[in-house]
Amino acid sequence: MPLFACSPPSPPPPPNRSLSVRSKKDGQSDRGSTKSGPAKHRFTMASLRGMQQPDLSKKLYKLIKTESHCISAYEAAGRERASIASQLSDWGEATNDDTISEISDKLGVLLAEIAEQEDLFCQSLEDSRSVLKQIRNTESSVQPSRDQKAKIADEIAKLKYKEPTSTKIITLEQELVRAEAQSLVAEAQLTNITRQKFKEAYDIHFAGTIERAEKQIMLAKQARRLLNLVDDTPIVPGDTHPTFDQYEAARQVLNDAEEQLRDWRPNNEPINSNAGSLGAGAMPSTSGASGASVTGSGGSIAFAGQEYSATRAYTTEQEGQQQTIEGAHPAYRKDSPERSVRDESSVA
Amino acid sequence: MPLFACSPPSPPPPPNRSLSVRSKKDGQSDRGSTKSGPAKHRFTMASLRGMQQPDLSKKLYKLIKTESHCISAYEAAGRERASIASQLSDWGEATNDDTISEISDKLGVLLAEIAEQEDLFCQSLEDSRSVLKQIRNTESSVQPSRDQKAKIADEIAKLKYKEPTSTKIITLEQELVRAEAQSLVAEAQLTNITRQKFKEAYDIHFAGTIERAEKQIMLAKQARRLLNLVDDTPIVPGDTHPTFDQYEAARQVLNDAEEQLRDWRPNNEPINSNAGSLGAGAMPSTSGASGASVTGSGGSIAFAGQEYSATRAYTTEQEGQQQTIEGAHPAYRKDSPERSVRDESSVA
Numbered sequence: 001m002p003l004f005a006c007s008p009p010s011p012p013p014p015p016n017r018s019l020s021v022r023s024k025k026d027g028q029s030d031r032g033s034t035k036s037g038p039a040k041h042r043f044t045m046a047s048l049r050g051m052q053q054p055d056l057s058k059k060l061y062k063l064i065k066t067e068s069h070c071i072s073a074y075e076a077a078g079r080e081r082a083s084i085a086s087q088l089s090d091w092g093e094a095t096n097d098d099t100i101s102e103i104s105d106k107l108g109v110l111l112a113e114i115a116e117q118e119d120l121f122c123q124s125l126e127d128s129r130s131v132l133k134q135i136r137n138t139e140s141s142v143q144p145s146r147d148q149k150a151k152i153a154d155e156i157a158k159l160k161y162k163e164p165t166s167t168k169i170i171t172l173e174q175e176l177v178r179a180e181a182q183s184l185v186a187e188a189q190l191t192n193i194t195r196q197k198f199k200e201a202y203d204i205h206f207a208g209t210i211e212r213a214e215k216q217i218m219l220a221k222q223a224r225r226l227l228n229l230v231d232d233t234p235i236v237p238g239d240t241h242p243t244f245d246q247y248e249a250a251r252q253v254l255n256d257a258e259e260q261l262r263d264w265r266p267n268n269e270p271i272n273s274n275a276g277s278l279g280a281g282a283m284p285s286t287s288g289a290s291g292a293s294v295t296g297s298g299g300s301i302a303f304a305g306q307e308y309s310a311t312r313a314y315t316t317e318q319e320g321q322q323q324t325i326e327g328a329h330p331a332y333r334k335d336s337p338e339r340s341v342r343d344e345s346s347v348a
Numbered sequence: 349m350p351l352f353a354c355s356p357p358s359p360p361p362p363p364n365r366s367l368s369v370r371s372k373k374d375g376q377s378d379r380g381s382t383k384s385g386p387a388k389h390r391f392t393m394a395s396l397r398g399m400q401q402p403d404l405s406k407k408l409y410k411l412i413k414t415e416s417h418c419i420s421a422y423e424a425a426g427r428e429r430a431s432i433a434s435q436l437s438d439w440g441e442a443t444n445d446d447t448i449s450e451i452s453d454k455l456g457v458l459l460a461e462i463a464e465q466e467d468l469f470c471q472s473l474e475d476s477r478s479v480l481k482q483i484r485n486t487e488s489s490v491q492p493s494r495d496q497k498a499k500i501a502d503e504i505a506k507l508k509y510k511e512p513t514s515t516k517i518i519t520l521e522q523e524l525v526r527a528e529a530q531s532l533v534a535e536a537q538l539t540n541i542t543r544q545k546f547k548e549a550y551d552i553h554f555a556g557t558i559e560r561a562e563k564q565i566m567l568a569k570q571a572r573r574l575l576n577l578v579d580d581t582p583i584v585p586g587d588t589h590p591t592f593d594q595y596e597a598a599r600q601v602l603n604d605a606e607e608q609l610r611d612w613r614p615n616n617e618p619i620n621s622n623a624g625s626l627g628a629g630a631m632p633s634t635s636g637a638s639g640a641s642v643t644g645s646g647g648s649i650a651f652a653g654q655e656y657s658a659t660r661a662y663t664t665e666q667e668g669q670q671q672t673i674e675g676a677h678p679a680y681r682k683d684s685p686e687r688s689v690r691d692e693s694s695v696a
Contacts (some may be wrong), residue, residue, distance in 0.1 A: 019454070019457055019599065019602050020437065020453050020454075020456070020457060021433045021434045021437045021453070021456035021457050021459075021460045022434065022437040022438060022441060022453055022456070023434050023437075023438055059435065059438055059439040059442055060439050062435060063432060063435040063436060063439055066428055066431050066432050066435060067428075067432055069424075069428045070425055070428035070429055070432060073421050073422070073424040073425035073428055074421070074425045076417075076421040076424075077418055077421035077422045077425060080414055080415075080417045080418035080421055081418055083414050084411060084414050084415055084418060085369045086369045086370065086371050087407065087410060087411040087414060088411060089368065089369045089370040089371070090370060090371055090407055091407040091408050091411055093370060094407055095542060097539060097542065097543075099543070100542060100543065100546060103546075104546070105368050105369070105370055106367070106368075107550065108368070108369035108370070109367055109368060109369050111369075112369045114557065181585075184585040184586055185585045187585070188583055188584060188585040188586070188587070191445060191583065191589065192580075192582040192583060194443060194445065194448060195445075195447070195448065195578055195579070195580040195589075196580045196582070198448060198451075198452070198575075198578065198580075199575050199578050199580050202455065202571065202575055203572070203575060206568040206569075206571045206572050206575075207568075207572075209462065209564055209565075209567075209568040210564075210565050210568045210569065212561070212564075213560070213561035213562070213564045213565045213568070214561070214565065216557055216558075216561045217557075217558050217561045217562065219557075220554040220555075220557040220558045220561070221554075221558065221616070221617070223550065223554045224551070224554050224555075224616060224617055224619060225617070227546075227547050227550055227551060227554075227619050228617075228619060228620055230543055230546065230547050231543070231622065232540075232543040232544045232546075232547055232621055232622055232623040233622035233623070233632075234540040234544070234622075234623060234626040234630070234631065234632040235536055235539065235540060235632065236536060236631060236632055237529075237532040237533045237535070237536040237631075238532055238536070239536070241539065241543075251367065254367050268569070268572060269569070269572055269573070269576075271572060271575050271576055272576055273580055274579065274580055274581035274582075275580040275581070275582060278582045282582075283582065283584060283585075284581075284582040284583070284584055
């Protein structure tokens with residue numbers, strides 16, 4: 001009897017399961033296209049702290065943890081690259097070859113900028129990660145309301161079997177209706193936050209990926225211009241390469257690279273969001289919605305097609321308690337015109 | 349008395365030293381634009397093995413070592429990203445939200461491909477690194493010939509001071525001329541290899557950087573298309589999101605991404621090289637050069653403007669030994685028309 005209003009009415013199976021990275025539960029091997037071969041054995045948990053997370057947020061908790069490892073790895077790569085940049089310049093100086101000395105030094109500058117871009121990328125990943133945390137936090141705060149509902153339903157079932165005439169059943173059934181009302185709100189909050197923050201997190205993630213890539217392309221192309229200033233015509237013993245006379249050209253490459261970086265602007269297709277109307281308490285803000293709303297201590301809440309207030313809720317609970325046990329909560333399970341009305345208003 | 353023919357005739361100071369990553373010897377702080385703050389203390393050597401390298405190749409040895417750490421970091425980042433991809437898909441499935449389930453799964457596929465690109469990038473870095481090793485190996489093989497020359501010159505100087513009449517001086521002076529001939533060849537080999545392989549290594553490095561970037565941009569842009577299939581309009585409690593009906597669109601995004609990846613071709617300005625004429629023994633191949641050449645056991649060698657053979661070399665040594673001590677080796681120090689002739693022939 002899942003009350004979670006968003007659970008899909010048995011969705012059609014995705015058209016092609018080979019286009020999925022979902023872990024196969026039957027131990028089938030993963031996507032054949034990755035060349036990683038047999039996966040190394042790794043502990044599934046990096047820390048036992050994950051075990052204290054409620055079931056609902058465990059998967060996302062782990063993902064956020066892995067994302068943190070990933071960011072650390074990129075940070076390390078950026079540090080190493082910055083270090084390579086200055087080592088390259090030092091090596092070039094030590095060759096006593098004016099061409100190699102000059103070009104390696106300028107190349108070092110570009111490599112250091114490329115390393116800097118890895119760092120900025122880490123910042124984007126970190127921003128994306130902290131948005132995912134908002135989903136995770138909502139998930140863990142929704143867990144108790146699910147648990148509470150299940151616990152009360154369980155008690156009622158036990159009691160009905162052992163003492164079918166107990167008056168405690170009626171009290172418990174009232175409690176269950178209240179728990180279900182709370183749970184409906186929690187689940188709506190969860191789905192609202194999940195969809196909005198999911199889009200937001202990966203918007204940031206991929207915008208960061210594109211920014212790093214576009215900037216590194218500019219830098220790498222300028223670096224290739226620098227390389228072309230090195231004359232690698234072989235010499236015979238006793239001969240020398242002509243004196244390097246491309247200082248200006250090399251300098252110009254850096255100037256051009258700087259200018260390009262300064263002029264760079266993001267140019268992505270926007271991610272569209274309708275979540276702008278998501279108000280306090282992770283509920284739609286009520287302007288233009290046909291459903292009535294109450295301002296309670298938890299913020300303004302609109303229920304689908306229902307006038308809903310604390311008083312009315314309790315009344316409804318008592319009227320509907322019998323049905324509640326058998327089926328959905330009468331206050332919220334009615335099909336309502338709410339969605340279509342709101343959709344129209346958001347189009348207008 | 350440096351015989352190294354390529355040492356620059358006091359090159360003009362580069363126009364702007366702030367555009368450099370070269371490590372400051374006077375302890376000045378590095379580029380102000382990096383936000384790294386005070387650098388963490390790290391051991392300068394990851395292994396003592398580096399200390400066994402000859403001086404000449406020490407810097408490059410370290411750089412190659414650091415490059416290896418950098419590659420490991422990228423590999424780790426790629427592994428974590430691949431793991432995140434499948435965790436994201438699993439989380440999406442567990443939400444019981446058909447939209448999130450489908451989109452997170454497809455997004456996971458794109459994330460896994462992005463991770464795969466990090467892996468390919470590591471391969472490019474590795475290829476670039478192995479080209480740098482060829483410079484390092486040449487550097488370490490040139491060191492003994494420098495040492496040998498210095499040692500003989502030293503002995504002669506000592507002997508001249510202590511026993512100016514010793515006949516051993518003449519033998520040593522003959523040895524010195526031979527050592528200098530060897531050294532001239534070694535230094536020419538070094539500069540030829542250094543310039544050619546420097547260009548080659550960073551050609552590969554930056555081509556790899558561009559390839560990763562271009563492919564990740566394509567994948568990230570497709571991923572953003574996927575995100576736009578998520579309807580994040582907030583719902584009120586008891587309401588549900590409409591059933592997800594964008595399976596075909598989501599599938600199409602993956603197909604498009606696959607097609608773009610398949611159609612990707614490198615489109616870089618080529619790095620020009622004149623090193624094609626670099627023959628065996630790291631010497632210019634002799635076709636078209638005016639200098640004569642000999643085929644010795646070490647391969648074919650042309651000296652600048654000189655007929656040079658084993659027999660003739662030793663004759664020259666004896667004739668020129670007096671000068672040799674005071675100045676450059678007579679066989680190779682003549683200004684020769686060799687370069688200009690070769691330049692013309694390479695233009696033609």
